Amino acid sequence: MPKAVKRFIGLLGLLTIVSMVTFGAMNFLGDPLFNILGPVAADVDNPESLAAIEEAKAQYHLDKSLPERWARWAWDFIRGDFGVQFSSSGQPPVSDLIKERLPRTLELMAVAQLIAVSLAIPWSVLAASRANRRTDKISTITAFAFVSIPSFAMAVILFYFFSVQLDFLPDTYTANDPFWGFSHDHRLIQLILPGFTLGLGSAAAYQRLLRTDMITTLQQDFILMAKSKGVSKRRVLYSHALRPSLFSLITLLAINIGFMIGGSLVVEQFFRIPGIGSAVVEATLREDFPVVLAVVMIVSAGFMVFNYLADYLYTLVDPRVRHEDSSKPRKITSMGM
Amino acid sequence: MLRETEETETILKLTDYRVGFRTERGLAKAVDGVSLSLKRGSTLAIVGESGSGKTVLNRGVMGLLGANIIEGGSAEFQGKELVNESRQKFWGIKMAMIFQDPMTSLNPVMKVGKQVSEPLRLHQGMSKKAARERTIELFTLVGIPEPAQRFNEYPHQLSGGMRQRVMISIALAIDPDLLIADEPTTSLDVTVQKYILDLLVEIQSKSDMSMIIITHDLGVARGRADEIMVMYGGRVMEMAPAETLFQSMMHPYTEALFSSIPRLNDPKHTRLKPIEGFPPDIVDGPQGCKFAPRCKYAQDICLTAHPPETIDNGHAYSCFFPVGTDAGIQALESNEARGFTATGLKIKSKSEAI
Numbered sequence: 001m002p003k004a005v006k007r008f009i010g011l012l013g014l015l016t017i018v019s020m021v022t023f024g025a026m027n028f029l030g031d032p033l034f035n036i037l038g039p040v041a042a043d044v045d046n047p048e049s050l051a052a053i054e055e056a057k058a059q060y061h062l063d064k065s066l067p068e069r070w071a072r073w074a075w076d077f078i079r080g081d082f083g084v085q086f087s088s089s090g091q092p093p094v095s096d097l098i099k100e101r102l103p104r105t106l107e108l109m110a111v112a113q114l115i116a117v118s119l120a121i122p123w124s125v126l127a128a129s130r131a132n133r134r135t136d137k138i139s140t141i142t143a144f145a146f147v148s149i150p151s152f153a154m155a156v157i158l159f160y161f162f163s164v165q166l167d168f169l170p171d172t173y174t175a176n177d178p179f180w181g182f183s184h185d186h187r188l189i190q191l192i193l194p195g196f197t198l199g200l201g202s203a204a205a206y207q208r209l210l211r212t213d214m215i216t217t218l219q220q221d222f223i224l225m226a227k228s229k230g231v232s233k234r235r236v237l238y239s240h241a242l243r244p245s246l247f248s249l250i251t252l253l254a255i256n257i258g259f260m261i262g263g264s265l266v267v268e269q270f271f272r273i274p275g276i277g278s279a280v281v282e283a284t285l286r287e288d289f290p291v292v293l294a295v296v297m298i299v300s301a302g303f304m305v306f307n308y309l310a311d312y313l314y315t316l317v318d319p320r321v322r323h324e325d326s327s328k329p330r331k332i333t334s335m336g337m
Numbered sequence: 338m339l340r341e342t343e344e345t346e347t348i349l350k351l352t353d354y355r356v357g358f359r360t361e362r363g364l365a366k367a368v369d370g371v372s373l374s375l376k377r378g379s380t381l382a383i384v385g386e387s388g389s390g391k392t393v394l395n396r397g398v399m400g401l402l403g404a405n406i407i408e409g410g411s412a413e414f415q416g417k418e419l420v421n422e423s424r425q426k427f428w429g430i431k432m433a434m435i436f437q438d439p440m441t442s443l444n445p446v447m448k449v450g451k452q453v454s455e456p457l458r459l460h461q462g463m464s465k466k467a468a469r470e471r472t473i474e475l476f477t478l479v480g481i482p483e484p485a486q487r488f489n490e491y492p493h494q495l496s497g498g499m500r501q502r503v504m505i506s507i508a509l510a511i512d513p514d515l516l517i518a519d520e521p522t523t524s525l526d527v528t529v530q531k532y533i534l535d536l537l538v539e540i541q542s543k544s545d546m547s548m549i550i551i552t553h554d555l556g557v558a559r560g561r562a563d564e565i566m567v568m569y570g571g572r573v574m575e576m577a578p579a580e581t582l583f584q585s586m587m588h589p590y591t592e593a594l595f596s597s598i599p600r601l602n603d604p605k606h607t608r609l610k611p612i613e614g615f616p617p618d619i620v621d622g623p624q625g626c627k628f629a630p631r632c633k634y635a636q637d638i639c640l641t642a643h644p645p646e647t648i649d650n651g652h653a654y655s656c657f658f659p660v661g662t663d664a665g666i667q668a669l670e671s672n673e674a675r676g677f678t679a680t681g682l683k684i685k686s687k688s689e690a691i
Contacts, residue, residue: 225504228401319491323491
């Protein structure tokens, strides 16, 4: 069986397990009927209320057994129908909600990662080329500061300086504005502050990792060889040392993108970006299981897809992985999927 | 090989050249006062055990040791002083280096063709196409089969011997005045060692470059080097024209080194004689002769004073009791008689002693 097919089957299996666990766990947490019907759900003595309860149970399949409900949900999910929200109206359908909100989160994530990577690479190269000298030490302290500032604090700091004091970047996010453009009325620019809030911490984490790998690479003989060929210092760093140092960065990148899909909620709340993160906060508070479940599925699928991409990136970065006999165990360990 | 018809100019001249590393215990004197002079078109072999300072000496001359070193004495390359100066202007143009292990000294993620054409493009202003053609030409010259196809391959797709040929093509692409080959065949299969060495010497004599071959194997130096320098503990023990050295070794260390390697014309079942002990501590080493603690000739004076250099018709050596001289024979006999040397090294029996 080709490797890609094997992996795809594994991915499906994992998603199934994740959905089962989440589905089961959500059921122990609370009574969704309360959200659907309001106070009526508790009024079991009144026959009128009881009738409404029975009706709602039937409508939302809450009278069925847990496995059957899961199977119904899964069958709909495969066909792209994520179910109805557990609210009095049940509107909009969960699929529509996701369709509306996911792109915003993905945009934010793309901007944040772009910022993180484009900061981390030159930063690591600079630090590694001056390992243990003053520049490196200052950059290490800076990196630890960025990593340890929580995102809500970072959001406040950046917001205060760049938006309030300097009035340099827009302070509002407007979901209806066009994305691509360079004025305050374009979402690309509106995403810069949230992007930095998420990206600075990641950049610092990437810097820690890439710096270490770069230092290791710079001690290799082939770096001496490149120097002795008269390759300039800059070229040695960027075209000889950088590429073989990227492995851990790619691994962390894949994990971190997954985290960001689900973990951007603080930033989304602060900058009022109606994305997946804020959707999941609202849904959890309302015990709106179908929404939570849909988001969980998206996050897990995202994790797996990005790890798959990371494995592909390894082969681009290092030809040794590409040409390796696939029956042999690999030296670099990805996360399995 | 030296061309006798041409007037020979000195390419590299070291005078009391020293390299030290700062360590927590103090200064590690890896190279401790080496003097030599290398003429255009000639080959010098530097021989010694691991840790004798031969690699540090050459990387020091190349300026590849980084910032944490202290250099002393003088090293002149084509009349220009190198010590404490940047050597970047010579790299890839006038100086080139071949490293010991071709697997770790070729970039694993860069096509070998690109690695060879890099100096051509950077320093000789060749276009991408011209550099590619020249690289393929060089591959043919060093005996790489299917050179055009190899151009686009990565180091891991080539065998050790092929990789070392790639390294040699890099040196050839640079066409330097000085080529330093640091144990160029140590990591290779014996079957390709000879080919690679002969290739190096052939190229060297054709292009009139000077070459330093670093090796721990005296056999490698034989027949390929004009001069041989024997290093121990960062110092020069003995230095002589190659054939002179093989005919009359004056230093006990050279003799010991030579007895520790097998030779084809030895009688069957000849025992190899390893050199007892370990290379000296370069931070806090012996006071007198560095080799004294392992030397079968050692007398009291060897412990306290560093032997002066004796120069006899181009044959230089630093020893109080040189091999084959009256002093040497007497020293060895007295040590054998009492069963140990002045440093306390036990000598087993007369027949086994060298």
